[in-house]
Amino acid sequence: MINIQDYISRFKEQYPQAPEPLNLLPQLSDFVQHEITQLDAVYEVKDNIAIHPTAVIEHNVTIKAPAIIGPGCFIGANAYLRQGVILTEQVSIGTGCEIKSSIIGSRTAIAHFNFIGDSLIGAQVNFEAGSHTANHFNERSDKRIFININGDINDSGLLKFGAIVGDHCRIGANAVLSPGTILAPRTIVKRLELVEQVSEDTLINNKHYHKSRAQMIRNYVEGYNQYDIDQMMTDFDPNIVFENIQNGERKMRLVGLHTFRVQAEEAKQYFKERKQTIVSFKDSGNETEIEIDYYAIIGADLPNGMKSGQELRLKGWSVFTFEGEKITRLVDIS
Incomplete structure (x- = not known):
């Protein structure tokens, strides 16, 4: 740009x-x-x-x-x-x-x-x-x-x-x-x-400004890093589908803005710090895949055995599906 x-x-x-x-x-x-x-x-x-x-x-x-x-x-x-x-x-x-x-x-x-x-x-x-x-x-x-x-x-x-x-x-x-x-x-x-x-x-007055996929994705990631759920959802379709996949197994599937907001508000308490850093973009059809470097400090003891204060570092991928200027589906993969 x-x-x-x-x-x-x-x-x-x-x-x-x-x-x-x-x-x-x-x-x-x-x-x-x-x-x-x-x-x-x-x-x-x-x-x-x-x-x-x-x-x-x-x-x-x-x-x-x-x-x-x-x-x-x-x-x-x-x-x-x-x-x-x-x-x-x-x-x-x-x-x-x-x-x-x-x-x-x-x-x-x-x-x-x-x-x-x-x-x-x-x-x-x-x-x-x-x-x-x-x-x-x-x-x-x-x-x-x-x-x-x-x-x-x-x-x-x-x-x-x-x-x-x-x-x-x-x-x-x-x-x-x-x-x-x-x-x-x-x-x-x-x-x-x-x-x-x-x-x-x-x-x-200008109804034809350009909003790229990369811009919508950056908006989401920055909102995530700042715990700003309104910003995360700015470009979501009302019927957004969110899925979380870990080790090839689907752990979560949510449909709709309200359901996503409830889960996102709950997830905030699990972290003292968290940050997604975008490594790369890859477009294919109506989808864009980003590679993510992820860092977090756990804020509470979790059922999976992770303890408060423990650092988490991993690589992952997020796949965004678009229709027009809205994100209709988001899949997090780790």
């Missing part, structure tokens, strides 16, 4: 293993952890935070793992970096900035008191003081983030997505980029400007 090379010219050169942007952003923390293992030995790595010896970090800076601070970077006092951050090289982060789940391109300057969240920022970009990439629609009832690519309205499948800002862009002081903003290289955003590329009115 998004050709990142059209916006950040060296992105694929710098991160050849990166998935496409809308798959990368939800799993950026895991991606940063992997990138740390590929760094030169010159980096000082401690507790999944890698800092190049030429970087300058002022007092009272908080960096939460995982993070990579590249050559010649500067981080001003009281800045806060969290949930997977890469500063490539000669990046300047000013006083009091917050950077969350983002990759910042080389020689980019984020002035001071800025927020950059769930975003990919190109090279030699300048954010003046107080400008922000908003990453969540707090005010909308439908919080899905849609993007506009050359006039085509697309569901990103994400509830947290800031912006993709192309190389050499200039963002004026106190400007706001609404969730899902896509800026071509050398775009200038004026001071105090609000960029809203897909408004609610646009969605209401």
Whole structure:
């Protein structure tokens, strides 16, 4: 959907293993952890935070793992970096900035008191003081983030997505980029400007926006990871069929939204933590199969002998069946 090379010219050169942007952003923390293992030995790595010896970090800076601070970077006092951050090289982060789940391109300057969240920022970009990439629609009832690519309205499948800002862009002081903003290289955003590329009115009036299978699946998986059952069910058909298969034997079959919700609410109590990570997609006819890496910490003693606090790691598959823009059947296989 998004050709990142059209916006950040060296992105694929710098991160050849990166998935496409809308798959990368939800799993950026895991991606940063992997990138740390590929760094030169010159980096000082401690507790999944890698800092190049030429970087300058002022007092009272908080960096939460995982993070990579590249050559010649500067981080001003009281800045806060969290949930997977890469500063490539000669990046300047000013006083009091917050950077969350983002990759910042080389020689980019984020002035001071800025927020950059769930975003990919190109090279030699300048954010003046107080400008922000908003990453969540707090005010909308439908919080899905849609993007506009050359006039085509697309569901990103994400509830947290800031912006993709192309190389050499200039963002004026106190400007706001609404969730899902896509800026071509050398775009200038004026001071105090609000960029809203897909408004609610646009969605209401545009009945032909594109919602891909991958977007619906990502929406479901993100809802699962966040214990948000409403989000999990957003794209379900009212007569959804859910099945769980373990070792070739069907353990569960549910029909209908209400039955699924009851089971999903009950299942939440079994986990202290849980996370599905999508490894791959495979389309066939009206079905899409995804491979899943699954991690969980059990939250209560279970009849199968697993104990509270025990870690669970496994690989599995989920098969989604579609009719139009609805999921009519979901089969989990492990």
